[in-house]
Amino acid sequence: MTLNKFMHPRNRYKNCKPSFLELALKYPEFRAHTTQDDSGKVFLDFKNAEALKALTTCLLKEDFNLSVDLPENRLVPTLPLRLNYIHWLEDILGTDAGKWGIDIGTGASCIYPLLAATMNKWKFLATEADPENVFYATNNVKNNGLQDEIHVHQVSRDDVLIVPTNAFNQTTKFDFCMCNPPFFADHMEAQAMTKTRSVDRPEAGSVSTASPQECIAQGGEVGFIRQMIEESTVLREKIRLYTSMVGKKSSLTQLKEELRQQKIVNFTSTEFCQGKTMRWGIAWTYDQTIIFPRSMFESRKEKPPLQFVVPRGAGGVEYQVHEIAAHIRGLLESIKVHCYQGKKAKSYSSLTLTAVENTWCHQRRLRRQQRNIEEPVIYPSQDTGHSSAHVLDPSDTGHSININGKQTVGLKESVKYQDIKLNGKRTLNEPDRIPPNSKKIKVKSTGSDKIEQEEKPGIEQINEEKPPILQAELQPQPTQKNTTVEAGEILSDTSPKDYILKCVLRLKRSEEQVLLELEWLDGSSRELMHQVMTFLKNKLVQR
Numbered sequence: 080m081t082l083n084k085f086m087h088p089r090n091r092y093k094n095c096k097p098s099f100l101e102l103a104l105k106y107p108e109f110r111a112h113t114t115q116d117d118s119g120k121v122f123l124d125f126k127n128a129e130a131l132k133a134l135t136t137c138l139l140k141e142d143f144n145l146s147v148d149l150p151e152n153r154l155v156p157t158l159p160l161r162l163n164y165i166h167w168l169e170d171i172l173g174t175d176a177g178k179w180g181i182d183i184g185t186g187a188s189c190i191y192p193l194l195a196a197t198m199n200k201w202k203f204l205a206t207e208a209d210p211e212n213v214f215y216a217t218n219n220v221k222n223n224g225l226q227d228e229i230h231v232h233q234v235s236r237d238d239v240l241i242v243p244t245n246a247f248n249q250t251t252k253f254d255f256c257m258c259n260p261p262f263f264a265d266h267m268e269a270q271a272m273t274k275t276r277s278v279d280r281p282e283a284g285s286v287s288t289a290s291p292q293e294c295i296a297q298g299g300e301v302g303f304i305r306q307m308i309e310e311s312t313v314l315r316e317k318i319r320l321y322t323s324m325v326g327k328k329s330s331l332t333q334l335k336e337e338l339r340q341q342k343i344v345n346f347t348s349t350e351f352c353q354g355k356t357m358r359w360g361i362a363w364t365y366d367q368t369i370i371f372p373r374s375m376f377e378s379r380k381e382k383p384p385l386q387f388v389v390p391r392g393a394g395g396v397e398y399q400v401h402e403i404a405a406h407i408r409g410l411l412e413s414i415k416v417h418c419y420q421g422k423k424a425k426s427y428s429s430l431t432l433t434a435v436e437n438t439w440c441h442q443r444r445l446r447r448q449q450r451n452i453e454e455p456v457i458y459p460s461q462d463t464g465h466s467s468a469h470v471l472d473p474s475d476t477g478h479s480i481n482i483n484g485k486q487t488v489g490l491k492e493s494v495k496y497q498d499i500k501l502n503g504k505r506t507l508n509e510p511d512r513i514p515p516n517s518k519k520i521k522v523k524s525t526g527s528d529k530i531e532q533e534e535k536p537g538i539e540q541i542n543e544e545k546p547p548i549l550q551a552e553l554q555p556q557p558t559q560k561n562t563t564v565e566a567g568e569i570l571s572d573t574s575p576k577d578y579i580l581k582c583v584l585r586l587k588r589s590e591e592q593v594l595l596e597l598e599w600l601d602g603s604s605r606e607l608m609h610q611v612m613t614f615l616k617n618k619l620v621q622r
């Protein structure tokens with residue numbers, strides 16, 4: 080599957096693939112690596128490093144008028160990915176000329192500075208630890224007459240940002256830094272990877288071109304970017320925007336955790352899609368005026384949040400956002416759902432909910448037992464993971480219940496909650512709770528999970544446009560008036576790390592009503608968030 084449709088819209092290769100025929104006719108060094116079939120179609124051998132080098136250098140000449148010389152055994156940059164990264168920076172910072180950036184580990188090609196200086200007239204401190212790469216990068220800058228814009232500096236492998244930045248010029252304030260870090264922690268990891276993928280991770284099917292000194296660093300890409308994060312806590316606003324490319328999605332999770340640990344609240348990530356490969360970008364800043372754009376790739380699958388108008392009198396508290404928020408927090412904490420206070424404003428409150436186990440279904444059982452329902456509907460005990468009566472009743476929620484892939488009714492063995500998968504369509508309200516005057520309504524939904532719900536008196540279903548980036552929910556938003564984030568609450572985030580559900584709960588006043596919203600962040604299944612919503616609804620309609 081090609082990911083080109085998710086390439087950045089301004090990427091010149093998105094809708095216009097390079098013509099190998101034209102390149103072959105114009106550039107003999109490129110032609111030397113091509114073959115032609117009977118119909119005249121031109122093919123390039125992507126398994127040949129020299130062929131890749133010819134493709135990149137000819138495209139740089141043809142499309143950017145850049146003359147670039149690359150040594151043997153050094154990474155050959157692929158252009159669509161490099162352009163995607165630069166366009167993402169433009170989306171965050173704008174395209175004004177004269178911006179100052181740092182390219183950490185510029186490589187022999189000096190690719191990012193050369194492209195960005197040519198496209199946007201941006202200026203660069205380009206650092207590099209490998210002497211041969213420094214030599215080539217310096218010459219590439221000179222050969223294109225860009226010495227006033229790009230300054231290549233040799234640095235020590237141990238230094239990432241603080242030493243090079245201070246050594247360059249104490250007074251320069253940088254608009255951004257960027258980096259394509261060495262990805263592997265050691266030779267073993269590199270070798271394991273190269274058995275299946277090429278070392279510089281070019282598009283699938285192409286050859287490895289990076290040398291060990293280019294692609295190996297202590298701690299791999301996570302270690303390298305972690306050092307960037309740590310050093311950024313010292314440099315802070317000296318660099319307005321910190322960014323790096325990330326090669327593995329699993330690294331992103333670790334790095335976001337690191338940012339949270341360092342109390343850096345304004346961060347985001349994005350996808351770089353090209354050909355058959357996907358890479359990621361991570362960015363963070365100490366400048367609260369920076370608003371990160373939403374990732375196009377992610378927004379394609381976003382679903383609107385679940386919404387519910389809190390009925391008056393819920394919980395017997397005053398019909399005020401913060402009163403209701405405190406009541407809901409109490410309800411959730413009583414079933415061991417971790418609540419982390421996010422943004423708080425006059426008529427707005429958000430909580431990040433993290434659940435390590437499914438405790439809300441247990442609540443439903445208790446309620447049923449209280450109402451003396453004859454048929455036993457007993458889920459395994461949350462405390463021990465065991466139950467004395469082993470009957471699961473699919474009619475409970477309208478779900479088919481699937482335990483470890485098997486359709487199961489009358490379960491004979493104890494199971495953990497986390498093992499229970501709920502499949503198929505569902506109604507959100509339990510049948511026995513439908514009041515007699517209820518009528519069926521369709522919930523408006525732009526996503527694929529259209530659900531039918533029973534309408535309860537005084538409860539309205541609303542779905543609005545998606546709000547801005549999810550990430551912002553965990554962060555203070557200074558651009559929004561009346562917003563005060565309680566630093567203490569952010570600093571004391573002790574959310575569990577192993578969870579089955581993480582979502583954001585928002586309460587906001589909408590005209591005369593208080594609206595409750597649940598928006599998905601992460602977890603094993605969205606179904607769990609629907610269940611939490613049902614739990615809250617049931618609690619909030621109880622008088």
Ligand SMILES: C[S@@+](CC[C@H](N)C(=O)[O-])C[C@H]1O[C@@H](n2cnc3c(N)ncnc32)[C@H](O)[C@@H]1O
Nearest residue numbers: 156184185186207208209236238259260261293
């Ligand atoms: C994966 S390559 C990226 C090269 C180029 N930026 C690109 O995208 O094609 C990583 C580069 O970082 C360099 N490097 C490793 N540690 C470094 C450090 N501490 N400071 C600067 N460069 C470093 C390596 O020599 C290598 O050239």
